[in-house]
Amino acid sequence: MSSVLYVCVRPERSAADAEQRSFSRGLGLGMLDRIDLLHASLQTAEWQQYDGFVIGGSPFNVTDAGKGRQQLAVERDLERIAGRALDGETTALFTCYGIGVVTRMLGGEVHTDQPEQAGATRIVLTEAGLADPLFGPGGPHLSVFTAHKESARETPPGAVLLATNDVCTVQAYRVGERLYATQFHPEASPQDFADRMAVYRASGYFDPTQYDETERAVLSASVDGDDLLARFPRLVSV
Template identity: 50%
Template sequence: MASLVYVCVRPQQGAAAAEYESFRTAAHLEPGELEQWDLVRAPLPDDAFERWRGFMVGGSPFNVTDPESTKTDVQRRIEIELARIARSAATAETAALFTCFGIGVVTRALGGSVTRGYPEDTGPSTVSLTDAGRRDPLFGGLAPAFTVLTAHKEGSAAAPRGAALLATNAGCPVQAYRVGDRLYATQFHPEPTTRAFTERMAVYRDDGYFAASDYERIAGEVLAASVTEPNRILRAFARAF
């Protein structure tokens, strides 16, 4: 059984390869300690929960709130298979950390609602730990408030019933939560450096996250930000699982 696997849900292979490296580096893992599975191009293997101890799920340009009529067969399959991972982690059959697009899948899979009412602009944002966050094994060592990187068009209206809300802010109240002891989800991106984030921005500059003409200004704001705390979540997850 390998330690962990990064699950790619980005159709853009270059962005996915860079995201894998961001996860691996942030978690302080060697290549052999973090495998890769491209869920866009291959279904989850039948032995996934025997093969890997835990899952790190990357972001995606998909949105769970996209009208069903506009979703491709690939997107529908990805949502079904990520929901399978989420339910397995919620019942402690595995461990998983979902990010950005993934938190929407988890919220919906566990009976919550996702809405277009809580988008956040591309760039740095500040989140604060809740009381539960300050007590959490992964989040408890972080600063009470810290800078994160965001870029999303939807958000959870509320954490799923029974979840512990770990981090919040005014723009998108559900920034991170835990279900049980082994399932974590973050709305923000915990993995990239500021440089890696600007490179990802370049890939998606025409996808409606920001005006393409604003790229240089937003990239400058990102590069000037300090995002030391989010990486620590991934290191703690890797140590724990």
């Protein structure tokens, strides 16, 4: 069995613990190791022993003004993981905040013109997405959860667009054969996402006065992220 590390970049412990459980379930792994980059650095961890990485979301934004030392250190560590995947030495899946880090690292632009409110959305695979071993088997469309304030303006240099929709142009891309980045959250079930909404109720991802309506819509949604994640360990082991 290939070893996969969950990389946590959430300050909120309850949301981080739940996200780890979500990734573990989606990947089909009974045990999923974790490193919390808000409390530990890759420089002090034996991270290069892992065959694959899944990077969770965060309330951080690449476009944040006046970043503190902690956020800057987190972004440097995420770039280290991305660099290793670019070199073909590991396989990595960056989600949400992580796609901004990778986009900027590759010389692309991260902007705030295409936010998506918390909820389920339908994304469409490109021709490259349909041919991709991680995305393609799921068919031409996927239903996934999104909640973000920033996104890549366009596919960054060297990347191949895998998925898009009418609201957010860049929903997923691949760089080389081993580095994936998604704007959406593939790990979250409807209940997972509803629980996360409670943590980030006042964080600007949806109108808090519409909380009950948003929660009902989330809980009634059907999403396909687990199917995508279930293929990731097999890709890692190739």
